[in-house]
Amino acid sequence: MKNIRNIALALLLASVSATLQNCGSSKANEEKEEKKAPAEVISTETFTLQKQQLNSTIKIPGELIAYQQVDLYAKVSSFVKKLYADVGTEVKQGQILASMEAPEISAQLSGSESRLRSQEALYQASKANYDRLLETSKTPGTVSQNDLDVALAKQKSDLAQLESARSASREITDNRNYLEIRAPFSGIITARNISTGAYVGPSGKGSEFPLFTLADQRKLRLVVSVPEAYTSHLKNKSQVEFTVRSLPNQTFSASVSRLAGALDVRLRAQRAEMDVSNTDRKLLPGMIAEVSVPLNSDTPTFAVPKSAVLNSPQGIYVIKIVDQKAQWVPVKTGSSSDDKTEVFGDIQEGDVLIKTVTEEIRDQSEIKNQKLVSN
Known part of the structure; x- marks a missing residue:
């Protein structure tokens, strides 16, 4: 039995030794192969810095507003x-867009017309009286100078009263014309806030909405x-393009018509307006x-990737x-x-710059292998 055990133990040791030798040789071979493989370089x-004109665009939100828009209110109650x-x-x-009625204005107009006719009659009488006295005064001793002066003063007073009556009548007539609301320019009605019979006026209830x-x-x-930052790139007559959400596949063009010439203190931006023709109402x-x-850019600058x-x-x-550093x-x-x-800084045309930079490239580190590519 002891012999059998010894034989088995010897066989086991021999197999383990052979396995270890095989592993050692394989590792050695792998290390030799790795040493033989050339290292990847x-x-x-890099690229050579040159000046060039940079043409680009920025996208800014804008708003379309009517070229002319007005809220129409009632002038008189x-x-x-x-x-x-x-x-x-x-x-x-x-x-004409709407007509209003105000009975008191009609009554005022009738009264002003009556007063106007009365003043016209008084003036005609005083004028005729002065003309007669003036003609009579040509005969010496017939009319005193005082009577002639009184008649002239009466004529001038009646004329002033007549002009006052005419002004009052015109004022009431103008107020009556305000009872008709007319369009100040051609366009389309976008809102209506009244109905027939509604009370409107310059103040009070009914005047808060146009x-x-x-x-x-x-x-x-x-x-x-x-x-x-971009105000220097936009000038009068500059062309721009824009799109709207309702027509995503269509691009519209416009030219700058007006520039504010100053920055908005809240936005720090300049207001620019472009006129857009919209005859098709899209x-x-x-x-x-x-x-x-x-x-x-008007002048070439240094533009880098x-x-x-x-x-x-x-x-x-x-x-x-x-x-090389x-x-x-x-x-x-x-x-x-x-x-x-x-980019703007201490750089000159002809300088060689690294195309793709990271913080791993330390300042004053050595750069051995360089490959010059186009900018």
Whole structure:
């Protein structure tokens, strides 16, 4: 039995030894193969800095408003007699929209006309009296100078009273004309807040809302607030394009017609207005538009790929290669396009910059393998 155990133990030790030898040899072979495989060489992409014109656009929200829009109110206290227009009615300039009635104005007009006729009669009488006295006074000793002066004063007084009566009559006539509400310009009625029989007036209940709201839709204003950083790119007659949500597949164009010339103190932006022709009525006042404002640079600047700009906690940098070493150069950024951005700093045309930068490329670190690519 002891012999059998010894034989089994010897066989076991032999198999374990063979296994260990095989593992050791395989590991050695693997290490040799790894040593034989060439190491991968990673190159750093660089480009030569050159000046170029950066053409890009920014998208700014804008609003379409009516070129002309007015709220129409009642000038005198009255009642609505008849309506001639409603919401959606297209009207012409001077067209009557509503008529009102105010019986007291009719009574005032009748009284003013009576007073006017009375003053006209008094003036005609005093004028005739003065004319007769003046003709008679041509014969010496017939009419005293005092009587002639009194007659002339009476004529002038009656004339003044007549002019006053005429002014009062015109005022009442003008108030009566206010009983007819007419369109100040051609457009479409967008709101109506009255009905037949309603009381309207310049004050009190019924005056808080306009009778009608009239808007001119044939021509619209596109209003945009341009941020301060981009105001230099927008000038009079500059062309812009815009879209609206209701017509996503259609692009509209307009040109800048008016610039505010100052920044809004709250938004720090300049108001710009573009005139938009809308004869087909596709666009409506109140629509929100997405406006594409071109940012075309007049002079060439340094524009680099966005990947070449390093935004670190210490600031904004580009990395320049000087004598095979990385040099962090602080810069300021300007306008941007889809893949490039303007940079301003201690850089010159012909400098070699790293195209893709990270904070792992330390300042003054050595850059051995460089691969020059186009900017």
